[in-house]
Amino acid sequence: MRIYTKKGDTGTTGLLFGGARISKADLRTDAYGTTDEAVSALGLARAAIGAVTDRTEAELAPLIVRLQRELFVVGGELATHVDRRQKLTDGVTRVTAEMVTWLEGEIDAIEAGHEMPAEFVLPGETMTGAALDLARSIVRRAERRAVQLADQGGLPDSQVVPYLNRLADLLFVMARAADGGFRPVRTRE
16 A cells, blocks of 8 residues: 555545545644644654653653544544544544543642742753643644634534643643743843
């Protein structure tokens, strides 16, 4: 099997579970493509952990892998046309409320073990923290695209938007944990 099919040469792509092809510029395509970017940014964070021996960062590695896998669930739901939603499977191609609740528990656990900044943070204290901040900003963009899609009726009864919202919060606290002691951005006085 070849990786190229030439079907996309016309600027269209197929969705999960079939149906009509849509434009690669479609909001749905942009939303799931943005989640794919976040998966890659998380991969960068995971690779950065492999280059260091910091215990806190090393503890984040399995969490990052889980989040990468869950973003495939998000992407699966986003890549499914509204007319095919009945084919989605909870936790496999459909985001569940339990997935959102789990993220909240992870946020609470990390916040309990690390002081969070009260001011704006300048990313870049550590490679892992910077990669997590990059992933966070990409997830926020995916969230904005998902909100647009939901506003157009393209995500009925979906947990994608709450999931992405919580995920961005989790990535923020993970980045702060990876950075260890944060350094707030101060303005001139």
